[in-house]
Amino acid sequence: MKGIFVSILARLKKLGVDYADIRHERIMTESMQALDGEVEGFSTDTSAGVGVRILYRGAWGFAATNIVTEESAMKAAKEALAMARAFSAVNTGKARLSVSEPFVESYSTPYEIDPFSVASDKKISLIAGVTGAALREKGISSAEAFLEFSRAEKEFCNTDGAFISQTILTSGGGYHVIAGDNDDAQVRSYPDGHHGLFATRGYELIEELDFMGSLPRVTAEARSLLYARECPSGVRDIIIDGPQLALQIHESCGHPAELDRALGAELGFAGGSFLTPDKLGTFRYGSPIVNIYADPNEPGGAGSYRFDDEGVRAQRVDLVRDGVFTGYLTSRESALAVGGVSNGSMRGEGWGGLPLIRMSNVCITPGQGTLDDLVSDTKDGILMSVNRSWSIDDRRLNFQFGAEIAWEIKNGKVKEAFRNPVYYGSTPGFWASCDAVCGRSEWRLWGLNSCAKGEPMQVAHVGHGACPARFRSVKVGVGKP
């Protein structure tokens, strides 16, 4: 495609554009689900197309087409230009770009076993087997398992002279079981809710997850919830486990640290951010032990890549250092608002998604000790595991998150299980109450395939390195007045 790209960009320059880039992607996906021991779905999808982004007299236009020919790509380019022209005629102010080195490179995410080469029967046996086995367990009324694999082949070229090709291979999967009777239905998921765990890895990820090995614990926990007490309301010390902390980081740190959101680009839809630029470098986000960073170079992260969709090299950025808000996820345009250059955080969903600032792998820096150590150190608290519900206000301050299961902690020991645990608070106050983060041995990269942003809504794969952490004096329960 390089020749076609160069030809189109040359023609766009003659038409007077300030800047243009072209992205071609071809994405192959295989997904399968099993329900109660039977195959519920098995499908493949191939999607290919070209997207052209243009900056003309300080106004943006983006157009994409599923017809991958030079003629069609040029037509899309003219469509993008027409939109940018219409905007430039009525807009006040002009968009500008910070500088970026024009890289000419290629990259592929590493893996051990190509999931597309694994026999279908092996994959089907895994998910049908685990759901069938779950259903044979006492009290389990339903079980569903998922596998999904994708390979995205991307080429990027811009008027600065960059030409980058990348192949991103992603694998993911998980299962959940439901313990149900006529009065209640309780869900336990493995290894995480939200369809499991995703990573830029091969089928070795699925083998490591060991669905069958986890099943006795997961089904027993689901069953126990049918007889468990409702999680009591009150102000309690809580420990939230890795998957739940991943969601907490996602909603209360990752999204508010997106600079486009902080500058108002999402005000018309999902909202803004309390982390406004005046707070950069000075705002006390959390306690001094809270350190959160974003790193697209994290090996195997669901949000790993080498170059973003503006051709900027992926970089680590400290979002929170020693509890202080220190950095944003940025783009070439937005970085100028904080006096910098892009740290490579722009991604579009497939070929048809306008690049937006997206989380890559937003992670908490591990502290010390194990979960057992943390429980032993907690006199009276609640341990919560795996996210079930999530809601946060349009500045990312007032949140309420629910987990699938909780356990009471008394005098350093895990006691009875609670169902329907929920906690809530305000973001800075919550993170200020963090007094312990577990160590490296408890830290792992969790990965979601469903981070939504923008209009039309785009979904992105994002990773979160997280481990159990403790928060003091948190409001627990649904907060009935």
Added chain:
Amino acid sequence: MDGLLKDRLISEGERIAASAQADSIEFVASRESSSTMRFSSSRFHQGISVTDASFHIRVLIGRKIGVASTNSIERSALDRCLDEALGIARATREEPFLLKPPGPCRYARVNSFFESTARASYDEKASLVASGFREALVSGVSLSGALATVVGEAVIVNSRGLKAYHPYTFAHLSSVASSGDASGFASAVSNDISRIDIKGLMRASAETCLRSSFPKETPPGVYRVLLEPSAVSELVHWLSYTGFGAKSFHDKTGFLSERIGEAVTGEKVTIYDDGLDAKGMAIPFDFEGSPKKRLPLIERGVASGIAYDSLTASIEGRESTGHASFPGDNEGPFPDHLFMEGGDVAAIDMPGLLGDGILVKSFHYVNGLLNPRETLMTGMTRHGTFLVRDGVVKHALRPMRFTEKVLEAFGRIEAVSRETAVYPNGAFPLSSVTVPYILIDGFSFTS
């Protein structure tokens, strides 16, 4: 989009469906061109135009099902897609049920295609929105939002002789006005862009924003509330997602599981799905080609029905209700043209009936997964929350979080407006939720 391709799409569908390599073949095609003009701080900051297609092929070999899809209309790509679907069907396991795709059907006439939407140029749309920017400047508010238009067509052909085609257009304006702590929201959706009063809606969002200025705190508690349609639409959408589809009914996580025929909420609540009602982005068939028809979900408070597609209907030994999504979608069927029946009160009289309470314009980030069996949901108020005393708005309130069992709260509905408003429901353009204003005697705000 380079015009509609009805004949070519049907012809390709017939060719694929005529393949003798499977017991049943379904061809489900959709082509769309969308343009989304996003604005922020009263200037356009993003413009997105996408032309795409999806071609899903589902094959049945005995009781084995294979699904493959591509976004290329090229014959070679479609043939490869068919081969992949056949390969999957051969590789997978037999289902315990026999999937029965629908045969030839008669469809109601539905007009969802309007040239006004299809032909609206970027210059025309930008100029209309920009005139709203200029008014907002005078009012001292900043506008954000989007004007989106879609032109599309859907084709279903299967080897049982079913053939369905439907072209459509869609237009949606959302406008958020903001100034300091205050914000206001207005939106409209229609197949016909000429029916959307773009400037008027932007002005309405600005007026709400100005009324929302200087918000005060009020303590959490149980309040009488008047929920405007935008807020009600979020609750009904989540009811649908957590309880009106066959999958949650089957796995017992849904609130209607084991409760069909029982009273589940108050008598003032009637919720149904009707894909043929022109008020709600109508379409004559679902993505298996099953005809749309009215499906009662809750009638006068009594649980009445569940949405099925052919797959879930086959599992349960029932008939499809015409709610299939694209083949391969694992979320299962959902009602996608929801209506909550209006009542007998004029909307303008409802603040007076409220007396003392809280008026909520919109909700934000509602989540209905806290306890779906009990319809326990949470979310924030947004873009206009007001304290009402003696039927008169006293002042704006800061956003508040509600946590409430929604069907229980609906059991406390005192009044329902005659007027209803329509909102998009989910990602597909031809889906909607149409709801009235409701007055509830007791709604829990928790923080």
